[in-house]
Amino acid sequence: MAKYVLVADSTLVAHYRHFPLLTFLPCAPSELVPNKVYYFLKGPQDKPMPNGEALTAPYSIRKLEAALIKAGVRREDIAVPHEDHLADFITNDTEIIAVSTMDPLGLGPLTMSYNVLFGVNHTPWVKVEWDRLMAKLNALRAGKKAKLIVGGPGVWEFTIEPEALKRYNIDYAVQGECDDVARQIFEQLSTGNIDTNLFSNGYTTYDMHFHKSYNEHSNFLSRKIGLAKGAPTLDELPTIVRPAMMGLAETMRGCGIGCDFCEVTLRPLRYYPPERIGEEVKVNLQSGITNAWLQTDEIFAYKHLNAKFEPNQEALVELFNHIMSIPGVKNANPTHGRISIPAAYPELISKLSAIARASPSNWIGVQVGVETGSNKLAQKHMPNKTLPLKVGVDGTWPEIVWKGTSNFNKYYWRPAFTVQVGQMVETPEDNWDTVALINWMSNSTIEGTTRPFEFTVTPMQNVPLGLIKNREFSAITLDEAQMSVYYASYRHLAKMAMRDARRDSKGNALVKNATAGIIYLGGWSMMKVVERIAKKHKIDIEKVKRWGLDREKNKQTMVMASKV
Ligand code: SF4
Numbered sequence: 001m002a003k004y005v006l007v008a009d010s011t012l013v014a015h016y017r018h019f020p021l022l023t024f025l026p027c028a029p030s031e032l033v034p035n036k037v038y039y040f041l042k043g044p045q046d047k048p049m050p051n052g053e054a055l056t057a058p059y060s061i062r063k064l065e066a067a068l069i070k071a072g073v074r075r076e077d078i079a080v081p082h083e084d085h086l087a088d089f090i091t092n093d094t095e096i097i098a099v100s101t102m103d104p105l106g107l108g109p110l111t112m113s114y115n116v117l118f119g120v121n122h123t124p125w126v127k128v129e130w131d132r133l134m135a136k137l138n139a140l141r142a143g144k145k146a147k148l149i150v151g152g153p154g155v156w157e158f159t160i161e162p163e164a165l166k167r168y169n170i171d172y173a174v175q176g177e178c179d180d181v182a183r184q185i186f187e188q189l190s191t192g193n194i195d196t197n198l199f200s201n202g203y204t205t206y207d208m209h210f211h212k213s214y215n216e217h218s219n220f221l222s223r224k225i226g227l228a229k230g231a232p233t234l235d236e237l238p239t240i241v242r243p244a245m246m247g248l249a250e251t252m253r254g255c256g257i258g259c260d261f262c263e264v265t266l267r268p269l270r271y272y273p274p275e276r277i278g279e280e281v282k283v284n285l286q287s288g289i290t291n292a293w294l295q296t297d298e299i300f301a302y303k304h305l306n307a308k309f310e311p312n313q314e315a316l317v318e319l320f321n322h323i324m325s326i327p328g329v330k331n332a333n334p335t336h337g338r339i340s341i342p343a344a345y346p347e348l349i350s351k352l353s354a355i356a357r358a359s360p361s362n363w364i365g366v367q368v369g370v371e372t373g374s375n376k377l378a379q380k381h382m383p384n385k386t387l388p389l390k391v392g393v394d395g396t397w398p399e400i401v402w403k404g405t406s407n408f409n410k411y412y413w414r415p416a417f418t419v420q421v422g423q424m425v426e427t428p429e430d431n432w433d434t435v436a437l438i439n440w441m442s443n444s445t446i447e448g449t450t451r452p453f454e455f456t457v458t459p460m461q462n463v464p465l466g467l468i469k470n471r472e473f474s475a476i477t478l479d480e481a482q483m484s485v486y487y488a489s490y491r492h493l494a495k496m497a498m499r500d501a502r503r504d505s506k507g508n509a510l511v512k513n514a515t516a517g518i519i520y521l522g523g524w525s526m527m528k529v530v531e532r533i534a535k536k537h538k539i540d541i542e543k544v545k546r547w548g549l550d551r552e553k554n555k556q557t558m559v560m561a562s563k564v
Helices: 022-027 035-042 059-070 083-089 109-118 125-141 153-160 163-167 182-191 274-285 313-324 340-344 346-355 375-381 397-410 428-442 465-469 480-504 509-536 541-546
Strands: 004-008 096-100 147-151 172-174 202-206 212-216 220-223 248-250 291-295 331-334 364-371 413-421 456-461
Touching: 004 059, 004 083, 022 035, 022 109, 022 125, 035 509, 059 096, 059 182, 059 248, 083 125, 096 125, 096 182, 109 456, 109 509, 125 147, 147 153, 147 182, 153 163, 153 172, 153 202, 202 220, 248 274, 274 291, 274 313, 291 313, 313 331, 313 346, 331 364, 340 346, 340 397, 346 397, 364 375, 375 397, 375 428, 397 413, 397 428, 413 428, 413 480, 428 480, 428 541, 456 480, 480 509, 480 541, 509 541
Parallel strands: 004 096, 096 147, 147 172, 172 220, 248 291, 291 331, 364 413, 413 456
Antiparallel strands: 202 212
16 A cells, blocks of 8 residues: 555645636635535535546645655555545555645635634634544544655745644644655655754744744754755656646746745746646646646746846747647646736737637636735835836836736736735825726726726735734734725626626536526625625725726826837
């Protein structure tokens, strides 16, 4: 039987009816989204393979599996069970149960935004599902030698709350990229013989200014501080060998843009050549997934050309051409990208759309961190994200965002924006600028057409680490302008949900109608709930609805055509 059992957080193994933004559902409070509605919208997991393993698994699990195999672990020593078949794989032979997680304790920015909005007495679905999975795994390994370890992007939450490891009976949390040392980690954790030249028991943490510090802790394992090599090289990154969920294929690691609130930018930059990305796409095709979803934190930084972060158009076109030329691939979209590129390079977007066969029935979804409608905050926190355009020279930040959205939509790209509330040095005026931007775009049509803008916007709460640590979110009270950002965002989301619910719902007629109905009603109800909370805060709803719509500055004054 398998020595190593790899398990994904339960919130990461469903398809959420393939409806845009529904993957955010587990961040919502369980008390406000009833069981039946949650599980219907979460949808079924892919059916297991005949041996009880999962047909598809989250990318992080597939990468770990590939890293172990690349390091010489026999395939039959590794299992990635379907959640319904965990009991068949956790046996007396199991040495390690490794769980990959994203938001185990409900401390992620979106979950936090619901906490601040609805109050701390709620439990998000992410935590409900995590508690259940931990209870199940601990019951299955009781009396056996298997160690329980956790890794993945959600491990930072245990650095905030290390005592949670004991509470869940977790033996180790593994921090950092470990593709090149996965085998050593598994072997050493299972025997308890840790090579202290390579690893140390402790974790790295950052303060709100991204100053790094290191804390010793016997339940954490990370690369030894001070080693010349802090992350795997491109050659050491393995290619997945079995299909990843949603057709995810890694394009690059790191970003380099340097926003001051973002940890991704601290990682070394590594770009996969198109052929290697294509290999992962081909693996995903084996499960019947025909969409290539390109994992990146900033697709337009792929092999970028210079310090002005001009996009490498040739490399991007080559990448998309290569992926779309793979037999069986029907469409492709990147996970993340920045908005200044469609603003400045509409021709590039047009070319990529033609290659990816974007159309009114095949929108390219992409997540975009707009973060703010304020020039001041954009210049302070993310000056490179606006490049090669400059705020104040090529237009205001809202104008850049507007132009980028218009060009995205023109060529059938639908951005899912996030905006932040609670940023450092933020004032109410900054948040009113964000409200104005949302309202302006919500009422806009694509330049030269009558087609309304297509975008979503989700507010994220920036909570100081000190408050997260002490679970004192209740100390955060939203002021009028912050609350207005929430209301303007959910008002626009409701508008989009009601407009697009039927068109974007998938499945047979019954499932499609049920999904569309719940999305339609859910979008409207969410807006009404936020409206009720806003009214309790004595917010003038009519003022928020009108804010920024009559501004002279909403006229296009940009000079971006010269960049094309
Ligand atoms: S562009 Fe995105 S990934 Fe890159 S540093 Fe800024 S926020 Fe982080």
